[in-house]
Amino acid sequence: MRDNSLIQVSEEKVMPELIEKGVWVEVHRIELAAGARAPQVPRDTQDVPLEMRVKGFLLEPAAIGDEAEIETFAGRRVRGTLVEVNPPYTHSFGPPIPELSTIGKELRALLRERGGNP
């Protein structure tokens, strides 16, 4: 994991770290600005832009926050702001939910009372 996107070059100046060509990255862009949304969408959605995030291989070296171009898995070229390098999959399960944890035990007891199998 990268710990930051900046490297110190002098005490006064910081230079953004360039990500090499060919690295798997994600770009972000605004597809429809707030106010240019479809007429039928509700107010809370009208008030925010339609955002797009696409991953691909970086075509030219660029730094986080730069406008960059990528080539996607499908071979399309997409431009956007470079926002992430090798973006992780972070979806998970999280902790057990106590409200679900006892259901199996309750039902096995119920079936036992009735002389069932489990």
Next chain:
Amino acid sequence: MSGPSYQELMARKAGIVKASTGLDYSKYATGALAFDYEKLLADTGYDIDTVREVQAQTAVGNTPLVELKNITELVRALAEPGKGAQIFLKDEAANPSGSFKDRRASLSAHEASKRGYAGVAVATSGNYGAAVASQAAKAGLRCVVVQEAFDSEGVAQPEIAEKTRACEGYGAEVIRLSVGPELFYVFLKVLEETGYFNASLYSPYSILGIETLGHELVMQVRESARRIPDVVIVTHAGGGNLTGTARGMRKAGAADTQVVAASVDLSGLHMASDRDFNRKSFTTGHTGFSMPFTTWPDRADVPRSAARPLRYMDRFVTVSQGEVFYATEVLAELEGLQRGPAGNTSLAAAFSIARGLDEDRIVVVQETEYTGAGKHPLAQLNLARELGIAVARGDPRGNRPGERIVIPQHPWQIEAVEVDLDRVRRSYLGHAMESLPEGARLSETDLEFLVAETRASRSTVEEVMNEFAGERR
């Protein structure tokens, strides 16, 4: 910002759809509203045997039918003496990408290859994306999946995050969007730019691909119980699952089996709301899709949806979020099957429906889907809690989407709630009237079409249409 405006692109929609589906929908029109539905399907040239052959090439279909012995036992323990139907489950998670959606994707990928398209594109946040990506991988086609994936705070819906991973795992490009129906605008831009085949969920290929599911389940019940099923319960969203399954069942000789649509009740939440997006706890199988698509199927990404659920449903029920999470837990702990959760909507309904039927009746829960990180009750309930939604055990009638998820205390509290089909039919006819071009009159063919669409009587259709016409004047 680049590219055409929303309005500019929408004006080119018809041409883009025609090029990307290879179908000229206009030639099926037979009236101001009517079109020849059966001809639209038949012209594809796929009968059920051909579909089966295509699907066999990628190991799609022929999924196991599992007798849920312990759940049947449980239901009988709750029922009046002599009541409690035998419950079977069609384990569609056994398909290559983990859901029945492989059946829908298989014909599209086959058709795209046959016609020489370089790739397939699809607008979906669900299992269907993984199915198209999987089929495209096998067929050597490129694939783009457009998803509604995160809200304006950047929070991804965990189940959709898992679908992103799955699609990318099959080598597909995934375009992730924030909330809103303009996903269709982005999708049209992709189709126009790439010239790919539109593997629409609502194309004839998608529906014909599901017919094998309905056909198989009838044949499997026949084999194991020497009779046809009495009730088949289908998790219902856009209508394709119900339409294709019911059509396949009829082809297997089960025209009298009751077809029940079951959806998770998400009333009170707005489907295009940025705020509500992560408060739904379900990404499919819910009323946010099933109500609009049942009352007007032609709101899809093709001009005429091949999914026309009102033609095939005998009953429509809803269950609560908490009841589906409960059913998911029961399936895992009593039957040893971790599946769902969204696909278990019909299982939750089965608890209640089977309880009221005689013991010698057979109920089939028509699908399952794979489960995993993000796509799991724990992921959904943890996110709900983070967003301030209460999660508690109690009477499921107290469940309030977006505010409170109530996990039943006891299985006998699970109660499928009937949707009034006459109101649904009326709503359909209202939409039909709205879509009637200014000045156009309904022909005899149109009226016959509306009768077939709604399964209402001719006199009811005429009465309601006259009433709406009066309001319009």
